[in-house]
Amino acid sequence: MARSDGDTWDLASSVGATATMVAAQRALGHREKLIEDPYAEPLVRAVGMEFILRMLDGDFSFEDIDPVFTARLAAEAMAVRTRWFDQMFLDAAASGVRQAVILASGLDARAYRLPWPDGTVVFEVDQPEVIAFKTTTLADLGATPTATHRTVAVDLREDWPSALRDNGFDPKQPTAWSAEGLLIYLPSEAQDRLMEDITALSAPGSYLATERVPDVAAFTEERSKELSDRMKQLGSDIEMGDLVYKGERTNVIDHLRELGWAVTASAMRDAHAANGFDVPDDASWSAFTDLIYVRAKLG
Template sequence: MARTDNDTWDLASSVGSTATMVAAQRVLSTREGLIDDPYAEPLVRAVGLDFFVRALDGEINLDEIDPRFNTRRAAEGMAVRTRHFDGLFTDAARAGVRQAVILAAGLDARAYRLPWPTGTTVFELDQPEVIAFKGRTLAELGVEPTAERRALAVDLRDDWPKALSDNGFNPSQPTAWIAEGLLIYLPPEAQDLLFDRIDELSAPGSRLACEHIPDVSMFADERALEIAERLKAYGHSIEMGELIYHGDRNDVVDYLSDRGWDVTTQRMRDAYEANGFTFDEESTIGFFTDMAYLSAVKP
């Protein structure tokens, strides 16, 4: 279903289902020993989307969907992504940052699984149903966060800076921000507003990680559409082309640089190589060739 103004979702519908998809890939990465996210699998199973549960149970063979994008390659791709965003937080912690914000947190369990230094506060922001589900599910599992976790049920299209302020966020302290897998689901003007707000709330020493996707049309190229059609035969109903916002948008690197941030990017091929993996441009992951992972520091 195409996006509309003020649309809402849970973890089994619309944009929320992509968070479940990402968590399912983190399960594969964990099973392959590439990352350690013990909470991804129980969260995905609790959501209960049939395709992902069957995939985790081995009832769906990724090789049959695309022989060049098997389970191992899916696990490697998610490991590259997860390590990038984990690294932003762990590097910031080593630098003395004790305030972290996860935007559009979804099924992100970093507040529970990363080794946060004493005195760290982790703010999670997402739709009310998403925040409630994850907190309730992990509580039922008896899991405790490894930092002071403050989960804020707020739509990023609303006044989320006020929600942060009302819950103890201190803009005079440096903050580590991640916007993982978020930007393509924002209209161009909302992307600008997001970074304007982050900049306003960030003291010197703050850090930020996100993806740099110069052209969202990659999600509608021939390879992407072909894989989407194959997945439908297995009950996979996520239509990325309908969930993202198309059209021209400001370049993230330029936007942050113009506001004084020191920005570095790592192209996908280089990110794979840095993690000891091979980036196969001829396979499904090839349509991410022009994508990069971005890190930025505010001097």
């Protein structure tokens, strides 16, 4: 179903299902010992999406979807992404930042798995159903946060800055922000507003990590549609072309620089190479190879 203003979801539907798919890839990265995320797989299994569970259990192979897209390549791609955001948080903490905000947190378990310094407060912002499910599931698993953990159950299209402040966020203190896998699911004007709201809440010394997808239309092109159709034959009901917002959007790198951030960026192929991995030179990766990992610091 195509996106609409005010639409909602849980972790098995719409945008929430993509968060579960991402966590399944993190589970593969953990299995391959490329990243450390012991909570990814139990969280995915608790959601219970049949297609994703069959994938994790080996009922079909990634090659059934695309001959060059192996489980190892999926694990490597997610390891690169996870390490990029992990390192931003770790570097921010090393510089003395003791406040972190994970926007659209989904099944992200960084509040439970990263070695946060004493005194760190980690805020997670997402839809109420998503927050409730993850918090309850992790508690049932016996997981405990490694920092002071505060959840903010609010839609990012609403007044989330007020909700964040109401939960104890201090805009006078520098903050480490992540907007991982988020921007393509926002309309262009909402993306711009998000960056402006983050900047307004950020004291000097704040950090930010996100991504830029230069052409969101790549998710709706024929090749991507073919892959979605193959996934549907295996039981998936995820249709990326219906979930992303199409059309022209601001270059987030340029926008952040205009807002006063010092920005560094790494193209996906370069980020893979820096981690010792290769990206297949194949049409099935065309929706992903133009992705740029973005990191910024506010002076």
